[in-house]
Amino acid sequence: MRMYTENHNEMVAALAKDLRRSKTEAVLLETQYLMTDLKNMLNNLDSWAKPERPSKGFVNMLDDVVIYKEPYGVALVIGAWNYPLQLLLLPMAGAIAAGNVVVVKPSELAEASTQFVVEMLPRYLDNDAVIVVEGGPEETTELLKQKFDYIFYTGGTNVGKIVYAAATKHLTPVTLELGGKSPTYIDGTVNIEVTAKRVLWGKFINSGQTCIAPDYVLCSKEVQEKFVNAARNVLKEWYGEDPQKSPDLCRIINSRHFSRLQALIEASKDKIAIGGQTDPRERFIEPTILTNVKGTDKIMEDEIFGPILPIVPVENAYEAIKFINSREKPLTLYVFSTSKDVVANIVDNTSSGGMCVNDTVMQMGVETLPFGGVGSSGIGAYHGKTTFDTFTHQKSCLIKNFSPIGEKLGSIRYPPYSDKKLNR
Numbered sequence: 001m002r003m004y005t006e007n008h009n010e011m012v013a014a015l016a017k018d019l020r021r022s023k024t025e026a027v028l029l030e031t032q033y034l035m036t037d038l039k040n041m042l043n044n045l046d047s048w049a050k051p052e053r054p055s056k057g058f059v060n061m062l063d064d065v066v067i068y069k070e071p072y073g074v075a076l077v078i079g080a081w082n083y084p085l086q087l088l089l090l091p092m093a094g095a096i097a098a099g100n101v102v103v104v105k106p107s108e109l110a111e112a113s114t115q116f117v118v119e120m121l122p123r124y125l126d127n128d129a130v131i132v133v134e135g136g137p138e139e140t141t142e143l144l145k146q147k148f149d150y151i152f153y154t155g156g157t158n159v160g161k162i163v164y165a166a167a168t169k170h171l172t173p174v175t176l177e178l179g180g181k182s183p184t185y186i187d188g189t190v191n192i193e194v195t196a197k198r199v200l201w202g203k204f205i206n207s208g209q210t211c212i213a214p215d216y217v218l219c220s221k222e223v224q225e226k227f228v229n230a231a232r233n234v235l236k237e238w239y240g241e242d243p244q245k246s247p248d249l250c251r252i253i254n255s256r257h258f259s260r261l262q263a264l265i266e267a268s269k270d271k272i273a274i275g276g277q278t279d280p281r282e283r284f285i286e287p288t289i290l291t292n293v294k295g296t297d298k299i300m301e302d303e304i305f306g307p308i309l310p311i312v313p314v315e316n317a318y319e320a321i322k323f324i325n326s327r328e329k330p331l332t333l334y335v336f337s338t339s340k341d342v343v344a345n346i347v348d349n350t351s352s353g354g355m356c357v358n359d360t361v362m363q364m365g366v367e368t369l370p371f372g373g374v375g376s377s378g379i380g381a382y383h384g385k386t387t388f389d390t391f392t393h394q395k396s397c398l399i400k401n402f403s404p405i406g407e408k409l410g411s412i413r414y415p416p417y418s419d420k421k422l423n424r
């Protein structure tokens, strides 16, 4: 905690350097988030780490039945660049709290944040318990050849498969926090102004470089029209006439990702309803909304991970469910509707890592909700107590005594066997 409080300005500065992140987003989405999580952990650690005594049956009435919380041993935590502090330090703290020693590998793409971690962790933490390894794919490949007792990886699905394959060689358990295209279904029952604000905020924080950003919208043509009109007002109110001049919009992490996003806008030129401007000198991409997009369009192939929001018209919730189920299971699924039936229908008939109804991204802040993917969006989960549990082996133990009554009751298991002893 001291590292966070004494170096708060440095953390905010590192995020500004890497992503031109505003102070508000840096505080809300990384520094404050990290501190709240740590406080929660410190307040509850004793009860989380305490041996559990689960209920027991008649046969074990005289015995102790205990689940001990055992650290795995050496954990490897590999972080991603988009929330370069939170995604690395939050699981690291959980791994330490559970009693593990940790090797942390920050993302090489977020250079200033990596520098912060490299300088600060050795100053504040036990150097025998935590070490930082810097590097990109080559160094990580070497690292993954080692035998770890737990691997926690955050990043894209393709590299997730590489990490999983490496872990399999040593039978190392993993958590894979991956990505994917998170859909957002909006029906005609909602307050469209509030819906537009909540969807656009989730999409445009960190300039769309958020694993749980709404990737695309599914709605009817009527809702699409209302949404775009509301979005136009919201974006003008938030970012002004010239969004490039707004201090509140992040920049794209590097030129490779910038070119990828620019090419997506280029390929969707005829569908731009709002935005579309780009500037390679600053790696700036204007918040962009595309309308009447088809499921087969290029923009619908991979996770966008940038400030471009395509809207795919569907007739109704049934069509939206069909569309969602025809694709990989997403990390998050957003539904905007005041109809309990529509929400229940989507909850019951789709699969996703998590869901949020009538808002975006805010589910991440609920520490009692496990956060993770399913299928190609990930394996395992963390946040709050789940982080502690993730890095903990639950060692179950039956403790017997030598009481003559217990021995007599249990003697049925000894030979010579007989039906009489079995009582049948």
Ligand code: NAD
Binding pocket: 078, 079, 080, 081, 082, 083, 087, 105, 106, 107, 108, 109, 135, 136, 137, 138, 140, 141, 154, 155, 156, 157, 159, 162, 176, 177, 178, 179, 180, 210, 211, 212, 303, 305, 331, 373, 378
């Ligand atoms: P990235 O490029 O930072 O890569 C992630 C990590 O993998 C880095 O530490 C990197 O050094 C390492 N790496 C890269 N190539 C490797 C290789 N060939 N072998 C071994 N290690 C390698 O991040 P990214 O993958 O661009 O991150 C973006 C993706 O991460 C998006 O898909 C996003 O949705 C996902 N993500 C998921 C979550 C989540 O919590 N589920 C959070 C953030 C990002």
